[in-house]
Amino acid sequence: MLYRIIDADDLPSLIRAFMESYELVAPVAQGQGYIFDVIENPDDVVLDYPTTMASPKKYFLPPEETLFKFDVAENDVSEYELDVKPRVLFGVHPCDLNAIERLDAVFLDSRYSDPYYRARREATLIVGVGCMPTSSCFCHRVDADEAPRGYDLFLQDLGDRYWVSISSVAAAEILEESTHLREATDDDRAAFAAANHRRAAAFDESIPNVQDIAMLMDTYHRDPFWAELGSRCLNCTACAAVCPTCMCFDIKDILSPDAKTGERVRTWDCCTSPEFAQVAGGHNFRADERGRVRHRMYHKLNGFKMKHGTMLCVGCGRCVRACKTNINPIEVFKFFAEKTRSSAVTTKEANDAE
Numbered sequence: 001m002l003y004r005i006i007d008a009d010d011l012p013s014l015i016r017a018f019m020e021s022y023e024l025v026a027p028v029a030q031g032q033g034y035i036f037d038v039i040e041n042p043d044d045v046v047l048d049y050p051t052t053m054a055s056p057k058k059y060f061l062p063p064e065e066t067l068f069k070f071d072v073a074e075n076d077v078s079e080y081e082l083d084v085k086p087r088v089l090f091g092v093h094p095c096d097l098n099a100i101e102r103l104d105a106v107f108l109d110s111r112y113s114d115p116y117y118r119a120r121r122e123a124t125l126i127v128g129v130g131c132m133p134t135s136s137c138f139c140h141r142v143d144a145d146e147a148p149r150g151y152d153l154f155l156q157d158l159g160d161r162y163w164v165s166i167s168s169v170a171a172a173e174i175l176e177e178s179t180h181l182r183e184a185t186d187d188d189r190a191a192f193a194a195a196n197h198r199r200a201a202a203f204d205e206s207i208p209n210v211q212d213i214a215m216l217m218d219t220y221h222r223d224p225f226w227a228e229l230g231s232r233c234l235n236c237t238a239c240a241a242v243c244p245t246c247m248c249f250d251i252k253d254i255l256s257p258d259a260k261t262g263e264r265v266r267t268w269d270c271c272t273s274p275e276f277a278q279v280a281g282g283h284n285f286r287a288d289e290r291g292r293v294r295h296r297m298y299h300k301l302n303g304f305k306m307k308h309g310t311m312l313c314v315g316c317g318r319c320v321r322a323c324k325t326n327i328n329p330i331e332v333f334k335f336f337a338e339k340t341r342s343s344a345v346t347t348k349e350a351n352d353a354e
């Protein structure tokens with residue numbers, strides 16, 4: 001890993017240099033919030049943004065895509081033609097960099113690699129950017145507040161300059177050609193450490209830090225908490241739509257009206273949707289909201305970790321804002337923090353009584 005410094009004034013030049021060879025996607029203001037969008041004018045890019053409303057996952061896994069077309073009359077399947085643009089995803093926060101790593105773990109799996117995801121991923125350079133936590137961020141509770149890898153460049157704002165972490169040759173060449181790079185001085189290193197310190201101090205420490213949450217979830221699998229949480233679910237699926245790591249999809253064959261040709265289409269799906277676990281014959285393995293909400297939280301905080309070693313939730317806080325009935329991982333943390341505290345009290349009382 002290389003570290004260099006660029007002047008803040010050099011940033012537009014870097015953006016323009018990327019735009020010469022790539023489609024550039026970056027955060028822009030929209031309404032009262034921010035979204036990732038294709039950039040036409042470098043001045044539109046906003047780097048000191050709070051978390052965007054939706055995540056950048058759609059640039060790797062579109063909400064809807066045709067996988068291939070078929071001809072029923074000819075009993076034939078056409079080759080799939082994927083239109084993949086070389087793209088730069090610019091200004092990605094550490095939580096979203098961690099989310100892309102989680103998606104990679106699934107879609108770039110060496111046994112069942114997804115060719116559609118892989119093609120887009122390999123055509124994309126990623127430029128990360130440091131951030132300040134908002135009131136709904138809890139990446140510090142799920143080990144996703146730092147992104148030690150998963151980017152080509154990473155920019156840390158130091159006021160009149162950026163600290164740039166460089167991890168790919170392709171991005172380094174564009175950086176070198178378009179900016180006045182210089183080596184970091186002791187002052188730069190001190191400013192970088194101070195920026196990291198300010199950020200670490202800005203996280204909400206009142207959000208519980210629950211150790212062994214996976215084990216606790218197994219212990220309290222049947223607790224009435226899950227029924228209460230589920231009773232609030234509206235089945236709206238907003239949580240999955242905004243989540244950077246929700247990756248479930250449905251596949252349908254759609255026939256043309258003459259029933260001669262058609263296409264196989266993949267669309268986003270969500271485990272809080274009532275039909276998600278319904279199978280042929282009509283049986284539904286998670287027919288009620290309790291089971292669906294519990295499953296979602298289990299997959300985020302327990303199941304994925306068992307297989308991949310990290311939680312699937314990266315603490316971006318988008319579902320905290322999107323869910324109108326306050327169903328989110330922070331609620332789960334609070335429940336388990338209380339359970340842990342009350343069982344510690346009970347154990348102490350039992351020990352004291354002996």
Ligand code: SF4
Nearest residue numbers: 233234236237239323
């Ligand atoms: S958990 Fe919240 S956002 Fe998700 S489906 Fe239920 S009500 Fe909607």
Ligand code: SF4
Nearest residue numbers: 243313314316317319
């Ligand atoms: S579950 Fe919520 S907080 Fe966690 S990654 Fe998804 S949207 Fe972000």
